[in-house]
Amino acid sequence: MIAPLVLAAVALAAAASAQTDDAAPRASVPRREQFRVIYEWNVIDYEWASAEDREIYLNTSRYIPKNVLISGINFYGGNLFVTVPRMLEGVPATLATIPVQQSDTAPRLRPFPSWAANAVGDCAALQFVQNVEVDRNGTLWILDNGRVGTLTQNPDAKCPPSIVLIDLTTGKNEMERIPLPADVINPKTTYLNDLVVDNRHDDDYAYITDNSADDPGLIVFRRSDKKAWKIRDNSSMRSMPEATTFRINGTVLNLSVNIDGLALGPPMLTTNADIDRTLYYSPLASYHLYAVNTSVLRNESLARAGQNALRSYVRDLGTKASQTDGMKMDAAGVLFYGLIGNSTIAEWNSTTDFRTGQRTIARDPTYIQWVDRFTFDDRGNVYVVINRLYKLITNKVSLDEVNYRILKSHTGSKSYVWAEEPAGARPVPGSAVAHAASWSLLLLACARVLA
Ligand SMILES: *[C@@H]1O[C@H](CO)[C@@H](O)[C@H](O)[C@H]1NC(C)=O
Ligand SMILES: *[C@@H]1O[C@H](CO)[C@@H](O)[C@H](O)[C@H]1NC(C)=O
Ligand SMILES: *[C@@H]1O[C@H](CO)[C@@H](O)[C@H](O)[C@H]1NC(C)=O
Ligand SMILES: *[C@@H]1O[C@H](CO)[C@@H](O)[C@H](O)[C@H]1NC(C)=O
Ligand SMILES: *[C@@H]1O[C@H](CO)[C@@H](O)[C@H](O)[C@H]1NC(C)=O
Ligand SMILES: *[C@@H]1O[C@H](CO)[C@@H](O)[C@H](O)[C@H]1NC(C)=O
Ligand SMILES: *[C@@H]1O[C@H](CO)[C@@H](O)[C@H](O)[C@H]1NC(C)=O
Ligand SMILES: *[C@@H]1O[C@H](CO)[C@@H](O)[C@H](O)[C@H]1NC(C)=O
Ligand SMILES: *[C@@H]1O[C@H](CO)[C@@H](O)[C@H](O)[C@H]1NC(C)=O
Numbered sequence: 001m002i003a004p005l006v007l008a009a010v011a012l013a014a015a016a017s018a019q020t021d022d023a024a025p026r027a028s029v030p031r032r033e034q035f036r037v038i039y040e041w042n043v044i045d046y047e048w049a050s051a052e053d054r055e056i057y058l059n060t061s062r063y064i065p066k067n068v069l070i071s072g073i074n075f076y077g078g079n080l081f082v083t084v085p086r087m088l089e090g091v092p093a094t095l096a097t098i099p100v101q102q103s104d105t106a107p108r109l110r111p112f113p114s115w116a117a118n119a120v121g122d123c124a125a126l127q128f129v130q131n132v133e134v135d136r137n138g139t140l141w142i143l144d145n146g147r148v149g150t151l152t153q154n155p156d157a158k159c160p161p162s163i164v165l166i167d168l169t170t171g172k173n174e175m176e177r178i179p180l181p182a183d184v185i186n187p188k189t190t191y192l193n194d195l196v197v198d199n200r201h202d203d204d205y206a207y208i209t210d211n212s213a214d215d216p217g218l219i220v221f222r223r224s225d226k227k228a229w230k231i232r233d234n235s236s237m238r239s240m241p242e243a244t245t246f247r248i249n250g251t252v253l254n255l256s257v258n259i260d261g262l263a264l265g266p267p268m269l270t271t272n273a274d275i276d277r278t279l280y281y282s283p284l285a286s287y288h289l290y291a292v293n294t295s296v297l298r299n300e301s302l303a304r305a306g307q308n309a310l311r312s313y314v315r316d317l318g319t320k321a322s323q324t325d326g327m328k329m330d331a332a333g334v335l336f337y338g339l340i341g342n343s344t345i346a347e348w349n350s351t352t353d354f355r356t357g358q359r360t361i362a363r364d365p366t367y368i369q370w371v372d373r374f375t376f377d378d379r380g381n382v383y384v385v386i387n388r389l390y391k392l393i394t395n396k397v398s399l400d401e402v403n404y405r406i407l408k409s410h411t412g413s414k415s416y417v418w419a420e421e422p423a424g425a426r427p428v429p430g431s432a433v434a435h436a437a438s439w440s441l442l443l444l445a446c447a448r449v450l451a
Contacts, residue, residue: 064090216258239285338371
């Protein structure tokens, strides 16, 4: 069942770029290669143990093809990792891989780490994965929300919301499951949506968006002691009434979805010679992009200081032409993001003013229907998942049409996790010094691989 490959020349819409462009002198934009469709699916299928297995899953409604939507994407060692959130019933595996190099244009998903590790109701297995990240040490960070059927009448909190870590460098794919405590994250209402990982000299941190309808916030997770805390800010993390209406190729729907996509800027030197980074985020139903220093988020006492404690640290960078789901920053601080109502992929160099620095890099009403997530590989390519999420939400998925695509473009960039630290940072005191030394060896090794 090899579908003909459609090489969509997605327009480089220089003439039709975002309205903000007109007001500002046009900065020199590096010429981007056009996005090409590398995979497209009417329906997502898996690599089954046997044809009989597939039939059993179909017969027992554990595989309902029209309910299987790809959402998140990441890259490691020649594979793309794709996530399949269990928003509806009939999703047999929630995390899977596809080899980057292959001839099939609608490849089957291989459950990762295994079929068994994707069993619904088994709390040693993955339940509901919306996004994953691979850090610079080859560790896969998996957000497992634990609750399945989020778009059904009866969402079911099967297992505690957890962070699951897999060291991909060993090839053993052993899962370390770290449940998040119920007093920090309510398992009945939380929605662990997306994450970025910050490999610091003193520790590894994950910043996670919880787009819970009841209690949205940013969860900070520290790896060394597995501690997590949640920071809330109503004014920047909740949906905004003026942005709850989505228009995609004639479909109109209302979604008041809270804080969703996020991105991490390159390390910067503070006046105290510490390393800090900027975290960028936006609610799905919002036109605004917000920024906050991660040093502020890492301060645990801020989480206890109540609702308005974060407000003075949050910067509103300005507005976008439409709503954004996923976003991703490269190592040079260039943000890639979608503009849902404009069928557009856009970029912004974060050293420039957001209000005038946004650029359209691709626009196409046929091929770009709901930009979900981005990833970079190790060869300067960016990949993006387009998934027509609005069709799933409105129960209008038709298996006679292409529903899911992965587009690719060569940008010469790599993920924010590889961003270099500026010189002059204070050495990390105590035991962490040894840590820092092995770190620079690792950097050298990686520099060679990437050269
Ligand atoms: C699946 O259902 C069909 C129709 O009811 C039946 O013929 C078939 O034997 C079933 N397959 C399996 C593996 O149970
Ligand atoms: C990288 O992972 C290895 C294996 O888990 C671990 O021993 C090492 O400490 C990690 N290094 C960093 C910098 O996190
Ligand atoms: C969306 O919300 C707007 C404003 O509240 C309302 O006028 C409109 O009818 C709603 N549309 C749909 C499709 O629900
Ligand atoms: C964020 O960090 C940068 C670099 O240290 C600093 O210049 C800036 O004032 C900080 N912003 C806020 C709002 O704290
Ligand atoms: C952490 O946050 C608390 C509460 O807002 C504040 O009093 C304290 O000064 C902050 N600590 C640092 C190191 O910024
Ligand atoms: C934040 O918003 C929620 C929902 O609108 C409301 O219940 C809560 O009181 C708000 N908190 C603050 C501090 O404004
Ligand atoms: C982008 O889409 C929004 C609707 O989401 C629309 O109001 C706006 O005019 C569009 N902007 C451009 C530049 O096409
Ligand atoms: C971002 O903008 C700055 C200032 O204009 C420029 O020096 C830098 O080269 C740009 N970065 C990229 C990756 O285009
Ligand atoms: C966009 O909408 C039109 C009109 O409903 C429809 O004919 C067309 O197939 C749609 N395009 C896509 C790519 O869904």
